[in-house]
Every structure is written in C-alpha cells, then in structure tokens.
Amino acid sequence: MIATTQTKTTVTERGTTRMRGSSTVQEFPDIQTIRDAIPKHCFEPSTARSLGYVARDLAMASTLIWAALTFIPQIEDSVLRFSAWMVYGLVQGMVCTGVWILAHECGHGAFSKHPRLNDFVGWALHSSLMVPYFSWKFSHHRHHRFTGNMEKDMVFVPAVKTDEPPKRRLASFYLDPEILEDAPIVSLIQLIAHQLAGWQMYLLFNVSAGPDSKQRDESGWLRVSHFEPTSAVFRSSEAFYIFLADVGLALTCAAIYYSATIVGWPTMFFLYFVPYMWWNHWLVAITYLHHTHPDVHHYEADSWTYVKGALATVDRDFGWIDKHLFHGIIGFHVIHHMFARIPFYYAEEATAAVQPVIGSHYHREPGSFMGQLWQTFTTCRFVEKDPEHPGAMRWVKPSKAQ
Secondary structure, X not given: OOOOOOOOOXXXXXXXXXXXXXXXXXXXXXHHHHHHOOOHHHHOOOHHHHHHHHHHHHHHHHHHHHHHHHHHHHOOOHHHHHHHHHHXXXXXXXXXXXXXXXXXXXXXXXXOOOHHHHHHHHHHHHHHOOOOHHHHHHHHHHHHHOOOEOOOOOOOOXXXXXXXXXXXXXXXXXXXXXXXXXXHHHHHHHHHHHHHHHHHHHHHHOOOOOOOOOOOOOOOHHHHOOOOOOOOOOOHHHHHHHHHHHHHHHHHXXXXXXXXXXXXXXXXXXXXXXXXXXXXXXXXXXXXXXXXXXXXXXXXXXXXXXXXXXXXXXXXXXXXXXXXXXXXXXXXXXXXXXXXXXXXXXXXXXXXXXXHHHHHHOOEEOOOHHHHHHHHHHHOOEEEEOOOOOOEEEEOOHHHOO
C-alpha cells in the first residue's frame, strides 16, 4: 500500500515533524535536506557507462530487425507470420522505450558531464523515434520545474470538478457525458485513444498542459505545437533548436522512405510503425501513472512548492521489464523528479537514501502496472479542493463525480 500523510494538518517545507492532537504529521523537508542524504557519487554520471547502455540497446534493436527480416518472411502460414510480426513489434517496442529513456537522460544532463555530447546523442536517439528532441527537452524541463502545479505544469493537469453539467465533446462522442461516464465500453475506447493518440495530441496541441504553461499568450491552436519554432510553448531564444529538432525528424522520415523502397511499405509498417505504437503506449502509460493516483495531490499555484510537486509522483512496479529494458524509470521516478541529473543507474540507491528523510511523503504502488492503468483511468477523473489540506487538490471519489 502507498504510504500517505495524516490528514489533520497543513504541510510546510521543513525538515521536522509536529504534533496536533494525537496525530503526528511529517512536514515536507526542504530540498537541500533531501539532497544531503544522497551519496555524492549518485550525481556523477559515467560517460562510458551511459554510452555502453546506448550500444547495448541499439544492438538489441538491430538484432531484432535482422532476425525479423531474415526469418519472419520465410514463415509460410499467414496467421503465424502475422503473429510473429506482432511479437516482434511488442518486443521491439519495449527495446525502443529503453532507447527513448536514454535520450530522456540526455535531455536532463544525466547522461554525461558533456552538454554537447548529451544533446547530440539525445537528438540522434529521439529523432530516430520521431520525437522532437529539443522541443521535448524544453517543455519537459518546465514540467519538472512545475510538477503538480495546477497552473504551470506542462502535462497531465487534471480537470477540476464543477457543479456545471459536463459539456458534450469529442471525448464523449458528443453524447451526454453523464450517461456515458459509467459505461465500461466507453471508458475502454477512451483509454485506447488516450494510449494511442495522447502523445501526439500533446506534441501538436499542448493538451493536458496548465493554463499558464505557455511562454506567451497565443490564441491560435496551430501556435502551440512542439514542431513550430515560433510556438507559444517556447521562448524566442529556443526557436533555432526547435528547427534542429524538426531537421532530425525530416532525416528520419527520409530514412523510413528510403528503407521502404527496399523492403516494401507493408514490411516497413511491421518493422517500424508497430513498434512505434507500442513504445508510444508505454510512454503515455508510464508518464500518466507517475502523476495520477487517488492518494496523490495536485496544488493550487499559491500553495505549490517544488518539493511538494516533486513528491506528488508515484513509484510503481513493472518487474524485470522495468529493471532491464526500461532502465528503472517506472520503479524509481520520485527521485528523478527531485533530482533529474541523477543517472538512472543510481536511482535505486538514491531512493533508498532519501526515504528516511521524506518518510510518509514517499509514494509507491506495488500492484499490477497494467491493472492500475485501467483502475486509475476510470477513477481519477476530476480533482477538488481538499478541505484538510488548504491549497491542495484531491481526486474526487467516483461516487462524488456522478
């Protein structure tokens, strides 16, 4: 079970606890107190070790491509051949998720001590996965800077429960949302759309971002894209780097087209686009579940602090796959939000070091990762003010969302 704070106090950022009545409530420690608990070597990335992980993951991806092209076309039975391609897509999607995470390390400066090497490796890896590296880097940094802030966070800012009847919109197929909200088939369709298109909607339209997350006011929906150098999501000084991110995507598109002229578009679909949809699914699921849980608060802007936001994240469990393919991003994400420059291979050690300091503010959910995706998506719909924690927003229980 997740450890949660007692509920008869307002929390502040101090490295102490205080008493109220018969309850002992741990307050939020300051960021320096947390940092001092972590061994210094955890902040020291190894260039050789990081590059070794890149070589390992690219070798696995290349081997899978070679094996797929060599053996799958030789399968005579069409059903078995299709099944083999689906298995390849699933496994390659997991490997590519690991590649994505290594580029994510580059964007945070956790890959090495060399900024130019970080950006080159991150740009090359992310571009190969059709991710605009610099665009994501800038917006993702702001997500880390304002995690849990209802106004300024860049992603997964929840809707606030109101007394007004819900509007008919695309997500409810323009039907009455109050009639549809409890229908499992509707929730399933919405979840599938969330998993398959959520990432693209974020990149194209800045969906799920806070109302004050943009760098300047801009009304046009075309002016909030991660692909537009003059997008309102970015500062003017960042425009050139957004252009470089677009160049990387153009080069990848050219490589895909050239490869398709050799192997054919049907094979290219199975070879690249099926794994793409799998890693797209994992990216959305991982990010969503890190920031969405019934016991985790979001905060109004006036009461938000960096530590509160960083600790409003959840570590979860995905076993062997997370440890060996996803580089521990699922199991050790809380520490990453406090100190993004800690390399992933020190995250477990750093997490153990800070737990005595952050105490009951540390959240971990050991249950089924995929099971939690469905449960969380169908229960965490809206937030409301938490009367026992002024300035905090709690998730509305399903019975209240009727």
